Amino acid sequence: MERQVILNSRHFELTINRLCYQLIEIHNDFSNTVLIGLQPRGVNLVTRLKEQLESILEKEIVCGNLDITFYRDDFRRREMPLIPSATNIDFVIEGKNVVLVDDVLYTGRTIRSGLDALLAFGRPEKVELLTLIDRRFKRDLPIQADYVGKTVDTLVSERVSVEWEEIEGEDKVVLFTPEANG
């Protein structure tokens, strides 16, 4: 696998900052808006956005985590079952503007499951999607993000990994390309 850093830690920070200001542009003071991170990796992004938004707006931002394991459409199509993570939504989403947050948008199937899972908690006023990386080719469903950190063009054989300081030791986004063999 060939590694290529497509977002280093400095750009990572700038991108998160920009996403926060874009959110504020649309949602003003977040009085009727909540952020919901998709488990497992969208949660890190929500934590980062929350910190940044709170320091800009100087108020608490309501955030939750949503696990979509039981809503996936590929249940029983893979060898091993997936480990469910915790769902933590201790507020009412009825009538709220919900921003779904995930690290990478690719086929769109996770988001589809996420929408399904979200509706089990009530009827939001509006749902938007924020993603750090948009792999814009190979979308399987008509799903697009409202806020995008960076758009990348990738092959199906490639892999994009978002790494976090608190987990992997450094904020960065890496593109893995398999070695070409002739």
Next chain:
Amino acid sequence: MYFLHQRQMDSLSVDHLIGIKDLTKNDIDLIFKTADAFKEVINRPIKKVPSLRDITIANLFFENSTRTRLSFELAEKRLSSDVVNFSAASSSVKKGETLIDTVNNILSMKVDMVVMRHPNPGAAKFLSERVNARVVNAGDGTHEHPTQALLDAYSIRERLGEVKGKKVVIVGDILHSRVALSNIYCLQKLGAEVMVCGPTTLIPKYIHELGVKVEHNLVKALEWCDVANMLRIQLERQDLKYFPSLREYSMQYGLTKEILDNLDHKIVVMHPGPINRGVEITSDVADSEQAIILQQVENGVAVRMAVIYLLASKIKRQ
């Protein structure tokens, strides 16, 4: 290839849930971990996930049951599976049909999983070897009742943090109890110490070979334990007199508030139901804060969802 960050977990080591005896500790941990997630689901406004939309489950109850049947049915419905119910009282079993014929007839209606309770020990295993469906044992005679043991251990884990190292006493009719046998296997696999307590006539002769302690004095047993699981006297299975009268049994082995309050530490009281109030446990104990009887029932749905979900994940579709 579609890359996933989400970790994949091991599957269960078994294709059917016949008894706790066949499970590994990893299996039980996996069931508990999955049940944690389902417990959160059943406390949502919409208590349902679409995972098992294309699975059909038959509940075959050849013996009476309220709690277990309702619990299984709710678990199945909350996973979005289709459910058919069958009870022996209103069926062709009365017309002389054999078990295999009954089940094969039901399976030809394209059923993927069978949950069965049967009065004969070994019925679930017999079935699992002969039909093309996943089998979950919901109690086979005096043999095993695996989901009850799982939810009991799950409830202990929830109340006390973990099962390992805890001391659990099972009180009452051990001889006729499938709950007792499954509980012994389950608790031991999770690293708990188990004691059984009851009149000599209701304790199986060779029970010590399972590695459990035996105690005939209720107060001594309770002083030893962290958790007491009070079983019902199964009069329907007793073919001869094992003790002089229910009143005498109750005086010797009934758990009262007085006994509970006089212990030198607080114990957790469990009961698999149905309760005979005033026999094995008095009303004020059953309704006390130390009793987790209703939590057991709630956990039952989550644990059964986990078992069905994990077994169903092994059914492959094209």
